[in-house]
Amino acid sequence: MSEQFDEHKMRAAAWFRALRDEIVAAFEALEDAQATGPLRDAPAGRFEVSETRRQSEDGSDAGGGLMSVMRGGRVFEKVGVAVSTVHGRLNRRAQAAMMARKDLPGMAEDPRFWASGISLVAHMQNPHTPAVHLNTRMFWTPHGWWFGGGTDLNPCLPRDEDTADFHAVLRAACGRHDPAYYPRFKAWADEYFFVPHRGRARGVGGIFYDDLNSGDWEADFAFTREVGRAFLPAFLPLVERRRDMPWSEADRAAQLAHRGLYAEYNLLYDRGTKFGLETGHDPEAVLMTMPPLATWP
Template sequence: MTTFDARQTAAADWFRTLRDRICAAFEALEDDLGGDAAPGRFERRSWERADHSGAPGGGGTMSVMKGRVFEKVGVNISTVHGAFDPEFAKTIPGAAEDPRFFATGISLVAHMVNPHVPAVHMNTRYLVTTKAWFGGGADLNPPIPVEADTADWHAAFKASCDRHDPDYFPRFKAWCDEYFFIKHRNVARGQGGIFYDQLASGDWDADFAFTRDVGETFLGTYPELVRRHMHEDWTAEDRARQLAYRGLYTEFNLVYDRGTLFGLKTGGNIDAILMSLPPVATWE
């Protein structure tokens, strides 16, 4: 049985607890919509992995719901360990010297039934090689942007960042805008948010506290945005805009997303890695 140190255990426990709270909040939204259809509920499926040598390497749990508010939402957690493939290790800070690693995190993507409700992505993670750091963020992805939603989203994450370091929000917002940009289309994937990586200030407790605050801010902000719009009427034209937008979302995740590449290169569960893809999308 693999033994983790206190920091690794604390991070993995936090991501598991956050998963449970987010799933409960999302199921409450399903209950609040009303109507004749049964509200959606999460179904969980656990998986295990082996690293490139064949040795056991941890695993995770997929939590997926398809309901009347959420057309498809996945809230996945994982705790994996082992050794990177030697070539991939060269691309990870601190792994070229020693390919052994530990990684734990939560990854969430929601695609909504109502085109007026914004899709969303959030993930936070803790990774250890010969170095250790936190990363993650959250970004809003409305097919039909609403200025007030975008403003409130950014205000919430600015407040979260400012509680820890006044330099965080301008840095992490700009990083998000740069990262979630579809270069071959010359268009942003969504309305942005924050993105950070390799956060290792020298104060582990402070970095962990910030990462927890990102999760708390998401939980306190996104369900309220859903409630604003989930009862609104929508048209066939609105649905067409939503499906075309999902095509752009898919392109980014398959071409540029680092998390997708990390999962594939470390022998992760394919269904969990590709959970971010929408159930239906269109291209011209």
């Protein structure tokens, strides 16, 4: 069983890295495409890539990954794409948080873990182009394994057409695996990406799932790959539709205010942010999702 999961871990980590490479290439191609909008004369943006490392509590190496960040492009004001594979022992706080969500007998005695995944957040130059988030991951402990992730759209100026097209791609992707997945994971996203202290959602939703373990690792991994493959077809057409639209000062003000909402959610509620900081991962990579500029009332 251990050898089988070693192979599973390698396959999952390789997939997340391949997805990262595909997305980075697609985003740089967007920057290179001929532009006619307000930023048509700006230089095309490029990703800056750096290695990230995780240190365990005793200071030993515990894995890491790549952080790719583009700032100030024609299309993207800031976009980060991070991929990592980390391992070690969960501290007591992380153990308690995990055991509160699932039955993991023995976790306190053997808190080893392994995790690999990709995380992406894009904050756009044009206020008419929606921001977007993607995350997929695999988590393993000696007491169980699971997949999680999803993607959601975060426009400051929502349009029904964009929302419908984004969700249509996700519905089709989910339907290729289980017709119950889309309504279930859409509802989960609506609940998960809600900002309680503001009494509103942070965007127009998408899909979210966690603790996915049907008992069939191959099926669950295939679904997680499907979610990753659906991201670019769901998002790129919206960017191409909106990237060259003119915007006003009021549009920009709405964008910066919405980014404030996004930052509040990520710092106060996002499970991935909390886990990354509590388990010693590189804080620059964990906080890569934060917007470059934001405003509050």
